[in-house]
Amino acid sequence: MKIALPSRQNLIDDHFGHCEYFTIFTVDKDNKEILSEETISSPEGCGCKSNIAQILSDIGVSIMLAGNMGDGAVRVLNNCGIEVIRGCSGDLKTVALNWLEGIVSDSGDSCHEHECHN
Structure with a gap:
């Protein structure tokens, strides 16, 4: 996964729409471990209007652990088969491991202040 x-x-x-890059962890959910890590450069401009959702889907991403994002970005990611978990913060590996342990859940908060999401 x-x-x-x-x-x-x-x-x-x-x-989400202005991050430096995306970190992709391949994980073993059953054994709750990170197997590998890679990064993908963030596209120029607003994330929800870029092709990043399709790129991530094409390489097999099925979960996005994010801080906050607008409803438009969530919809685009969901339409590409990627479940979005908002409300995450802190160290990447810690967040991923906490998610694997089942202690991270979606905050339900959406960003409404960015022009891409109005």
Whole structure:
């Protein structure tokens, strides 16, 4: 299973559409471990209007662990088969491991202040 995290300096970037890069962890959910890590450059411009959702889907990402994002971005990711978990923050590996342990859940909060999401 692959999970993606919008990233900046090895931390969850709270603004999905303007993160520096995406960290992709391949995980073994049954054994609750990270098997490998890779990064993908963030596209220029607003994340919800870029092709990042399709790119992530094409490489097998099925979960996005994010800080916050607008409803439009959530919809685009969901339409590409990627479940979005909002409300994450902190160190990337810690967030991923906490999710594997089942202690991370979607906050339900959506960003309404960015022009891509109005």
